[in-house]
Amino acid sequence: MQSDVSSDLRDWVEDYWDIVLGFISGCLAYYFHLHHHTYLTTFFAALSIVALSVTVSEVAEILAERLGEPYGSFVLTFSAVAVEIILLYMILTAGGEEATQQTLQTVKSGIISAVIVDMNVLLGLAVFIGGLAFVEQEHNEDTSSTYTTILFISSIALLVPSLLVFTPGGKEKLLTASIIISSMLFIYYLIIYVFQTKTHSHFFKSTARSRILRLRKRKNLQNEEEPEDDYIFEKLPNIANLIAIFGLIFLVGIMAEIFAHDSFALFDRLGINAGLAGLIIAIISVSPELITAVKAAKNDQIQRVVNIAMGASTVSILITVPALMALSYMKNIPFTLDFNALQIGALLLTVILAWKTTDNGETNYIEGVSHLMFFACFAVIAAMY
Numbered sequence: 404m405q406s407d408v409s410s411d412l413r414d415w416v417e418d419y420w421d422i423v424l425g426f427i428s429g430c431l432a433y434y435f436h437l438h439h440h441t442y443l444t445t446f447f448a449a450l451s452i453v454a455l456s457v458t459v460s461e462v463a464e465i466l467a468e469r470l471g472e473p474y475g476s477f478v479l480t481f482s483a484v485a486v487e488i489i490l491l492y493m494i495l496t497a498g499g500e501e502a503t504q505q506t507l508q509t510v511k512s513g514i515i516s517a518v519i520v521d522m523n524v525l526l527g528l529a530v531f532i533g534g535l536a537f538v539e540q541e542h543n544e545d546t547s548s549t550y551t552t553i554l555f556i557s558s559i560a561l562l563v564p565s566l567l568v569f570t571p572g573g574k575e576k577l578l579t580a581s582i583i584i585s586s587m588l589f590i591y592y593l594i595i596y597v598f599q600t601k602t603h604s605h606f607f608k609s610t611a612r613s614r615i616l617r618l619r620k621r622k623n624l625q626n627e628e629e630p631e632d633d634y635i636f637e638k639l640p641n642i643a644n645l646i647a648i649f650g651l652i653f654l655v656g657i658m659a660e661i662f663a664h665d666s667f668a669l670f671d672r673l674g675i676n677a678g679l680a681g682l683i684i685a686i687i688s689v690s691p692e693l694i695t696a697v698k699a700a701k702n703d704q705i706q707r708v709v710n711i712a713m714g715a716s717t718v719s720i721l722i723t724v725p726a727l728m729a730l731s732y733m734k735n736i737p738f739t740l741d742f743n744a745l746q747i748g749a750l751l752l753t754v755i756l757a758w759k760t761t762d763n764g765e766t767n768y769i770e771g772v773s774h775l776m777f778f779a780c781f782a783v784i785a786a787m788y
Contacts, residue, residue, distance in 0.1 A: 492659075534769070
């Protein structure tokens with residue numbers, strides 16, 4: 404009897420630790436914010452954002468399993484990019500309409516860093532863990548080929564406003580060029596959406612079934628029926644789960660506003676530059692996807708890892724950039740797409756590295772280590788740039 408109670412408690416903690424931690428941390432962040440404890444406010448607001456975002460990703464994952472690929476990965480990436488847009492927008496508006504150069508550079512760094520973290524930390528760690536467990540893992544090579552092509556072209560598009568600055572009269576045309584490029588990126592995304600969901604959806608589906616899931620299925624057939632999952636979101640219909648996702652994202656937005664208000668003062672006090680600040684913000688926004696990707700790698704679902712990492716990176720550029728441009732324009736904030744040499748260079752090199760490590764449809768742990776090594780080098784130079 405006691406073991407049953409202990410097992411039930413363990414299952415409950417495993418199911419709901421994130422949402423409980425998110426609410427408790429959120430309340431503490433709000434309390435410390437009112438009492439002007441900058442360090443504690445920033446810590447608990449970040450913790451609340453991460454925990455609530457984990458809940459968002461878990462609910463999105465339930466919807467993903469019901470909808471199947473590629474729509475499932477769309478739900479996961481969109482729920483994650485919503486958190487990213489909210490967090491970066493709150494940072495962008497922290498300085499008001501007269502946003503400082505430091506604020507603008509932090510947001511630009513956050514955009515690029517989100518892709519760097521997705522493609523190197525998320526993909527690298529998941530591939531490393533999966534490689535240790537299964538030696539080699541297979542995915543659809545058309546997926547990585549398509550995504551790396553999209554990301555390469557998107558990176559080149561972001562390079563246009565950055566190069567325009569060095570031309571005669573380029574600075575006066577920078578805002579116009581940024582708006583045009585943002586519009587082109589969004590149109591590019593609409594075309595990709597049709598390509599991914601209608602005409603070439605088979606490019607984004609796994610060509611190899613998970614060995615772990617096959618074993619589990621065989622075991623369930625041999626043994627008695629698998630017990631029903633008591634997780635509340637597993638029992639809710641799709642529409643209710645969508646409402647839950649929007650409600651959780653709303654709470655994340657509140658925490659993001661508190662985080663933006665206090666973290667910026669904290670970064671300035673600690674002497675953290677815009678590059679490192681953007682990297683920290685990116686890690687916070689990407690952490691839920693990271694947890695999902697690692698779980699998928701452990702289940703030998705490397706296709707989902709590739710879809711999440713590269714899909715999230717694609718959406719981070721093609722949706723986040725136009726969204727932030729539109730929101731900043733409405734708030735009269737002078738946000739432009741003139742990224743520095745480090746950001747564009749790291750982005751292009753990341754795409755090239757991802758192309759080289761995934762082009763044959765197989766991954767192993769040394770490729771995962773390579774991505775992690777690249778990120779470590781980027782983090783060092785971002786902190787000192």
